[in-house]
Amino acid sequence: MNALGRHLLLELKGCDKEVLNNLSFLKSIMLAAAEEAGATVLGESFHQFEPHGVSGVVIIAESHLFMHTWPEYGYAAVDIFTCGDSVKPEKAAEMLIRKLGAESHSAIELQRGLLEIEQDVSR
């Protein structure tokens, strides 16, 4: 069986609270993380919440990166979903963990689209 996608789910705790509420900084590091992974960015959308918190997505040709932040708890949920062998999601993960100043984190990787097929996973 082959998987069509790799889905990396990060739980980032003890992050810098100022950083977690800074939309422009978060957007810049998400785009930089996509580039670091070798992904092709197709678009992005970020939203600032009141009184605090940011949600943002970067759509890449190889799927997506997502972030939701709760500055009040120093917590961020980050997902990196990629297809194909050309991208290295772990590089994006390492950058985001570092840039958010996470004191602790956990990461799990799920295989998505486990199908009984021979496929070209170039997309």
Place this chain on the structure above:
Amino acid sequence: MNALGRHLLLELKGCDKEVLNNLSFLKSIMLAAAEEAGATVLGESFHQFEPHGVSGVVIIAESHLFMHTWPEYGYAAVDIFTCGDSVKPEKAAEMLIRKLGAESHSAIELQRGLLEIEQDVSR
């Protein structure tokens, strides 16, 4: 411990291949699913791939819905990430499973942001 977010991950197999490549239809059902769940839509972004496949996100005030489709395999990966008690992600899931004509599916739910805090999860 309380979780800040609910993350529903769906694997949809044996879906209608024509539907999985129809961006405008997929956008309409993703928006309808967000509404069905009681979510507040903030924005959306969809991309058509060549020769086939669609990626799309709907950003909601309560987090996001994501879909990646592989029409060639009749497969779609759908994520529904929500915060707060006011939204019912399972309603969105039921609608999408039905609208995509999935012959089989699996669903898992992860709790994101399990923190040792007393919090207001209204966001």
